[in-house]
Amino acid sequence: MRLNLNNDPDGGDGTARAHELLVAYLRRRGLRMTGEREALLRAAVLLQGGHFTLDELAREAMRLHAGASRPTVFRSLPLLVDAGILQPALVSGEARRYELALGRRHHDHLLCSRCGRIVEFRSEAIEKLQLGVASRHGFRLTSHVHELLGECAACRAAKRA
Amino acid sequence: MRLNLNNDPDGGDGTARAHELLVAYLRRRGLRMTGEREALLRAAVLLQGGHFTLDELAREAMRLHAGASRPTVFRSLPLLVDAGILQPALVSGEARRYELALGRRHHDHLLCSRCGRIVEFRSEAIEKLQLGVASRHGFRLTSHVHELLGECAACRAAKRA
């Protein structure tokens, strides 16, 4: 399958930057840019703002690029993560969810266990305390998983009604 | 398979209390105490202090009670969790890990990504901040996942050597 790999497919939505990043990453590792990887990239950008599962990403990519197969998504997703374009966002719930990493500041998530709504949050104070906890135990902190589970305002209102 | 279900199998290690809890829970739901569930309970207590995967628990239970099958472990583990005897402890890493819940205070975990060492920690300050974050977003907090990933002191020393 042949695509315009040299034409910049950006619409001002950030695909350009993701594309550059991926190509650079692939080159560094002696790997190649392909139509399928391009589709995956565009799918991720389309789902931007969302927190999507591998399955959702695969569907979107297959829609964009008829023929992009599931095995290829399984093979390419780790590359996009490694390249710093995607990052794991949520581990709670049945399926792991990813989000665009691309230049986003670090944040953690609130998850409504009733309706699945996801809200991002950021707390300097918590980040600092985490560092303190880690160093108190002799750990050098490299990352963390922090997800707050509960019921969002809408669901609580619905329940009262 | 027949076991001394009425004899208290405790050795002062907490099995007695877990046993009571489980029997009470099962009775409430019209379910039955069996040798297999007993074995699962004892396995969990044997692995006490540890953070074990379903697989490790299954092996231990099968060792204790020849014949306890994997499907039964899959069927019973949720009961033990529901009864408040076990709780999920770690979601990072390849397999989810459980720990004895039994009367333990809430805590979170540090995980060394190099050697797998797990350290429990507790931070009132972080707990408070979490509540604040949640309420600021209209959430009623019901639980959370908080895992700090890094490198423990020993691994860092080993690397320098």
Place this chain on the structure above:
DNA sequence: CTTCATGCAAAAGATTTGCAAGTTC
């Protein structure tokens, strides 16, 4: 005895892999 639990084997999913054919550079 009635109902629930179990083990086995089969089923269902999810993820991975071998390989021939097609693409990228």
Place this chain on the structure above:
DNA sequence: GAACTTGCAAATCTTTTGCATGAAG
């Protein structure tokens, strides 16, 4: 043209289920 990718189908792995048999209460 050489090396990397892909899709397909098959192979693995993990978890779940149907069902006949065995236990618990």
